[in-house]
Amino acid sequence: MPHFERRAVPGDTHERAVCTQCGFVSYENPKVVVGSVVVHAGDVLMCRRAIEPRRGYWTLPAGYLELGETCEEGARREAAEEAGADIALDGLLALFSLSRIGQVQVIYRARFASGLPRFEAGVESLDVRLFGWESIPWDEIAFPSVHWSLNAWRRVGDGPLGVPSGNAAADPRGTRPLPGGEGL
């Protein structure tokens, strides 16, 4: 097991996690989450999570950007993995900072690449569905940023994308968990 300790590192402005056994410096920087609001005929594609955290709750196809990917490629990969969907991105819908959990979220508006609503639950999803705005399971949303993304889509609709949405006004630093949620 690694044994990390916070230590000053020469030439660096911040203390870092250094393994006391092998000297490895773990530069723990925020991670990028890429995701999409996939819209078809006014409905939005949502996934019911098969994994923790928030198993059983509904989210958007999204996940960690991997090395070697662009944000756009990552968003398309996540839609394929979690929702079995081949999507085309319209453009950037929102950019969120969740400072509490060390995430930057890059959210696109997207559609099905073929124009046909083809999707299926991937291994990380219990269910995948298209919801009209009124039928979105609002009481079973996995994360605050899912609310934020849906609201950003609601504001812009199918119209031209402009300045991307930022954090919700009530949580400018991304520090509030979802009431009743266990984090994230």
Added chain:
Amino acid sequence: MPHFERRAVPGDTHERAVCTQCGFVSYENPKVVVGSVVVHAGDVLMCRRAIEPRRGYWTLPAGYLELGETCEEGARREAAEEAGADIALDGLLALFSLSRIGQVQVIYRARFASGLPRFEAGVESLDVRLFGWESIPWDEIAFPSVHWSLNAWRRVGDGPLGVPSGNAAADPRGTRPLPGGEGL
């Protein structure tokens, strides 16, 4: 010294770097760079790098986002550290993916918070100056994304910010180094 080896990790879709001595899994994800095009009276604030890579070349105040920060806070911190400047952000100017080096760059348009052009070289800068477009040291730019950011600013000027710029059309995946540059 740590001894990392690429290994499959149960429940994960990608191989990860695992320390053969202590079992630590190093999740190497892309990092977020936050920076600003700080504009004053039509001029742009640039920093001459005091550190490698690209020591002696000109860049924008920018650096790695730290845990616990929002993107906006990180961009302001970098301007303070590298250029001694207290800045206010106007909004998001550009979002770049540099897949070759595992970076996502979040670039704001900004101005001096007080309205007065107060700045000085921080420890990572040899010099900090305001340049008009024509006097920018184009042959001594540190990184391609500095060119991209300056061009994004040139397009939008002082006008309203709209859809943020993405990668240059010639390098959609962020895989090309600067000719003559040693990477980045």
